[in-house]
Amino acid sequence: MSARLSGRLARLLNLVPYFQAHPGISAVEAARDLGVTPKQIMDDLNQLWVCGLPGYGPGDLIDLSFSEDSIVVTFTAGIDRPLRLTSTEATALLVALRSLLEMPGVVEPAAAQSAIAKIEAAAGTAATADTPDAGPAVTENPVAGRVRDAVRRGRALDLTYYSASRDTVSERVVDPIRIVLIDEHTYLQAWCRTAEGVRLFRFDRIDDATVLDEAAQPPQRALTGDEHLELFEGDPALPAARLRLDPGYTWLLDYYPLTDVEVFPDGSCEAVLRYASRDWMVRLLVGLGSGVTVLAPADLVSAVRSRAGEALAAYAALDAAEPPA
Known part of the structure; x- marks a missing residue:
């Protein structure tokens, strides 16, 4: 969905x-x-x-x-009547609640654990026999707790955030909008005052968060619609790499914000990937090996070729240093 x-x-x-x-x-x-x-x-x-x-x-x-x-x-068409869960429904709900406990910032752990205990008590052994043991009580990461508290109270946040696409850590003040779950990761959707736009901040990449003593005031246009829930939005100001992907590497289309995709009869494709940090892009491409070829720009092609040559030279030096068997 x-x-x-x-x-x-x-x-x-x-x-x-x-x-x-x-x-x-x-x-x-x-x-x-x-x-x-x-x-x-x-x-x-x-x-x-x-x-x-x-x-x-x-x-x-x-x-x-x-x-x-x-x-x-x-x-109300019965929506106000007390809900009676079957054992199957109770089991599904217990599994879902325990899954939510593993997602930082989605729910308050104490509240979820209380709900789990009440459902188990009401459903009895029929519903809990097929669910895994909950183990020790889950404690919330302090940073995730502060972010969730800021969303609940409508307060601005000072974030220290690691951006994977830029390979940098930055500090920024944001106006929280809500917490969303996308592709099994928890994100804070917020208005970033630095970027002057809505951004998604993945919880496990928020290094620190300070709740400010001022109300969150995202612009009204940031509160309308869900178009800002796309994980990757192309920034025309960033440099673009034209890549050729071998048939066995098209899975990258599901994991990176590749655009302008052109698929060929042999199953390979060409696509564009925008990047902020050239060092990050070079590391990514060298790590992917021969399955991905850089077609443009020329300076990126040269940087990838140079880094790959350095890696091969390092391996050759290791081979030369090893004594013969």
Whole structure:
């Protein structure tokens, strides 16, 4: 499921109990509370209006009375009834909660562990027999805890961050927007004041974080839509390498932000990879070996050839230093 769809699904699931707790609230007030636009609230309400229990007859659908001035839930289609989990559902939920504990910043460990204990107690041995032993209690990384706290309280952050693509560590002040899970990694989505744009910061690359005594104030345009959830966005200001990938190396397309891909009949392809640090790019290409050929620019071709020659010379020197068998 895409990040955009999963984010909307989570919001839709929360809307019915939210509007039950705030009868008559306006779309503007709800949008402010939920961190979206009034238009998004109205779009979500129109979607909820055609949702409900299987069968989807007139008496099964969620019913609402809503306008931009007032929103009231008139029929919940059973969403407010206590949930009864089967043993299979309880097992799946336990596995999911334990997986979330391993993702830094997603949940508060104490809260997740409390939920696990309650589900185990309610479901009994039927649901816990097939789940692995939870082991010792999980403690949260202090840095991840501070980031999550800043998101919860709406505070700006001073980050020390390692950028893999640039191979540098930098300090920057950011205005947190939310925490997202993409491709099994946790990211802080935030407005970076240095770059003046929305950026994703991977939790395991945040070396340090200080919560500032000022409110996070991302621009309104940063809060609308999910287009900023792409992990890699091409920066035309960065140099671009034109690469040829042998058929056995096309897996790189899934791991690096390669663009302008041209596939050939033999299964090989050519693509463009932008980079900020030439040293990082040279190390990457030399490490990949003969399966990837640099076609341009000329200075990168020369640097890769030179580094590969140095590596071969070092191996030759080692061979020469070894005594004959």
